[in-house]
Amino acid sequence: MILRFSKHGLLIAKNNRISNYVSKLHTIKATELLLKDYGNFTNAMTICERNLDISNMRPTDLLLKLICSPINPADVNIIQGKYGILPSYLPAVIGNEGLFEVMDVHSSNSNFKKGDWVIPIESNWGTWRSHALADQSLFYKIPNSLDKFACATLKVNPPTAYLMLTLFKNFEPNETVIQNGANSSVGQAVIQLGNLMNLNVVNIVRKRDNQQELNDYLKSIGAKYIYTEDELRKSILTRELWEKIPRPKFALNCVGGKTTTDMIRLLDKDSIMITYGGMSKQPLTLNTADFIFKDFKCFGFWLTAWKDRNPNEYKKVLDKLIAFIQKNTFKGPKCEEFSLSDYRKAFERLQTPFLTSKICFTS
Numbered sequence: 001m002i003l004r005f006s007k008h009g010l011l012i013a014k015n016n017r018i019s020n021y022v023s024k025l026h027t028i029k030a031t032e033l034l035l036k037d038y039g040n041f042t043n044a045m046t047i048c049e050r051n052l053d054i055s056n057m058r059p060t061d062l063l064l065k066l067i068c069s070p071i072n073p074a075d076v077n078i079i080q081g082k083y084g085i086l087p088s089y090l091p092a093v094i095g096n097e098g099l100f101e102v103m104d105v106h107s108s109n110s111n112f113k114k115g116d117w118v119i120p121i122e123s124n125w126g127t128w129r130s131h132a133l134a135d136q137s138l139f140y141k142i143p144n145s146l147d148k149f150a151c152a153t154l155k156v157n158p159p160t161a162y163l164m165l166t167l168f169k170n171f172e173p174n175e176t177v178i179q180n181g182a183n184s185s186v187g188q189a190v191i192q193l194g195n196l197m198n199l200n201v202v203n204i205v206r207k208r209d210n211q212q213e214l215n216d217y218l219k220s221i222g223a224k225y226i227y228t229e230d231e232l233r234k235s236i237l238t239r240e241l242w243e244k245i246p247r248p249k250f251a252l253n254c255v256g257g258k259t260t261t262d263m264i265r266l267l268d269k270d271s272i273m274i275t276y277g278g279m280s281k282q283p284l285t286l287n288t289a290d291f292i293f294k295d296f297k298c299f300g301f302w303l304t305a306w307k308d309r310n311p312n313e314y315k316k317v318l319d320k321l322i323a324f325i326q327k328n329t330f331k332g333p334k335c336e337e338f339s340l341s342d343y344r345k346a347f348e349r350l351q352t353p354f355l356t357s358k359i360c361f362t363s
Contacts, residue, residue, distance in 0.1 A: 257282030
């Protein structure tokens with residue numbers, strides 16, 4: 001065995017492999033996308049590089065490298081300063097969701113090992129960075145044999161869809177769910193989970209030039225009933241469809257405004273609507289008569305608040321969703337990748353009208 005020493009410690013070990021001890025003396029250059037001020041994408045964000053000192057890794061620390069991190073609507077709201085939880089200080093690394101690979105662990109007794117895939121389970125941990133040094137308690141291990149996009153987008157939207165379909169109503173087979181924003185990531189998850197639950201899912205989307213392309217994609221993940229918002233008052237949805245499948249008693253709303261009011265009119269008596277977003281930025285108008293005579297009920301759902309109250313149950317939901325992915329019965333959204341340094345191009349692409357794919361950062 002050949003050993004050499006310097007004032008900094010062990011440099012070369014058997015087979016000329018640098019020891020773990022020496023690796024802790026090194027620094028790693030990390031690229032971080034920072035929110036410096038609230039506003040539009042161009043002025044609010046900045047890129048920076050800094051050296052991560054990994055010489056003092058704690059026994060529970062993980063050294064991580066970014067695989068993929070999406071831009072979600074909630075991230076956009078945070079950049080605009082209009083979300084329920086905002087950073088406690090600026091500038092700050094933001095990004096609520098992402099998939100990382102473990103590059104190194106400090107302790108041989110760690111629950112993680114080099115090469116593992118992990119996702120952060122803490123809300124708004126800050127995923128828009130190429131590398132990170134963080135405590136292992138903040139992360140959840142994901143099988144590294146799965147589709148990276150499905151894993152990178154697992155934390156937020158699929159659990160939101162799953163919990164809305166399971167917390168508020170005990171469904172019988174062949175019942176009907178109606179949802180707007182069906183092309184959103186949550187909407188796509190509802191389509192797939194609804195099929196697994198033997199539900200009829202009626203999907204409402206905004207009308208667009210590439211309507212057939214969207215319809216074909218939604219059908220490829222299991223959608224059977226797809227209609228545009230301008231059809232909400234037409235006979236196909238006011239009467240004809242309900243001769244084939246039961247009228248819905250459960251609705252999911254992420255849009256708000258007039259189209260949601262029109263969707264509510266299609267519901268049967270004793271119905272429930274869950275609101276989890278407001279993409280139109282229009283108020284939700286409800287008919288008083290529906291509450292009185294149809295026993296209509298409305299609830300709001302925010303995954304962040306539920307997860308904080310139910311951390312162990314949240315992990316069980318992740319396990320169920322991972323099992324679906326492993327069985328190829330659940331797929332993640334289509335994704336487009338941009339490097340962190342190309343963040344301006346990523347945000348420009350994000351503003352493309354009627355974009356169906358998810359925009360993701362890579363290192």
